[in-house]
Amino acid sequence: MAILSFPIADVQKLYDHIMDSNHTPTPCFGDLDTPEYYPNGVVVMDENNLPDASKIDPAKLPRAFHLVKGKGVYLMAGVEETLPGTSSENFVVYAKGMNPDLDDNAYYEARHKLGDDFIVSIPAEWFATLLRKKPAAKVFRISISSRSKSLKL
Structure with missing residues (x-):
């Protein structure tokens, strides 16, 4: 089981984009x-x-983030309308230690902890729950394994 941590401010930007009623879930x-x-x-x-x-x-479809495990591990908006990124076509939020552009061992860490590449939906409601229960939270943490995923409060 891996626990992934994402900076709250960047996740908030994704969340706001996902929750925009003009955007279509994918x-x-x-x-x-x-x-x-x-x-x-x-x-x-x-x-x-x-x-x-x-x-x-x-x-x-529920409003959701897409958790992507590729060369690194990141969240992106699970909607058709893209949120432009600064260094890529889409705005993405990398998990701590899992950004291949910044972390030398990102690929190996991601592969060791999470295995093969995948994309799974993470309910946007988890982020809302975190903010309700811990309004001063600095990170959005997700626990994930090959069989389950959950919000870590």
Whole structure:
């Protein structure tokens, strides 16, 4: 199990973007097998017998961050409308020690703690819960393993 820490001010910027009612939620790979996100509550398969993301009803998706594990580990907005970044197309918030541009061992740390690349949804409500319970919080912490994910208060 890994505990990832993200700076609160940067996560707040993502949260505000995600919660903008003009922005459309998007699914990530981990959402494709969730029947509740499809119009009739049944996962729709494509011609290759894989879940068809284009058939997901965006109105049924919860507002969420996308937690991405690639060369590093970061959060990005889980909405169609991008939030421009300064050093990349999208604004992203790297977990402490997991930014490949700043941390020499980011790739190896990420791979050791989290395994292969992935993208999972992190409910935006977790951030709201943190701010309600700990208004002076400096970091947004997520506990994650191959089987579970949770907010760390």
